[in-house]
Amino acid sequence: MTLPELPQIVIWLAAGAMLGAFYFWLLGLSVAAFSQDGGRGRAFLFIVLRLAVAVAVMTLAALQGTGPLLLTLAGFVVIRTLAVWRARGAE
Template identity: 50%
Template sequence: MTLPPLLELAAWLAAGIVLGGVYLRLVARSVAAITAPGPSARAVLWLVLRMVLAVLLLWAAATQGAGPLLAVLLGFLLARSLAIRRTGAPTDGH
């Protein structure tokens, strides 16, 4: 069973949002591991995990075509924007 094209793109968009949320959560864990006293081997673990997750989802989307790949990227960017807005970080680079 195949999904209608717009529903399929919505699913890829949702996957990108989830990837963005997980990715940014793992970035936070990496930062916490780096700033904690003692060795930061966990930081490397979180780095590798987030890279593997991002590569796998982006590769899966790319094999389906430009639309799914762009939808995943848009979802990731939406999650990033929400995270920046939520933390109150400046968005203009200052």
């Protein structure tokens, strides 16, 4: 790793982390929408939106190469782990 590569690493990790935060935020919104009367339409919208954004970000990373894709996935997995820990603590 050279110094010029470091900003790219940070950018792709941050992109994965932001994707993960957005994804799990929308997941929470879709779960909450299912519990409301007539919330199925909103829940469906949140599901489609979170999957579309995840596919778009991962596709963009994949088009840049294996490294960016793996870094984006790593950032996403870190946020997923935090979300699982937070959900288990809420039980």
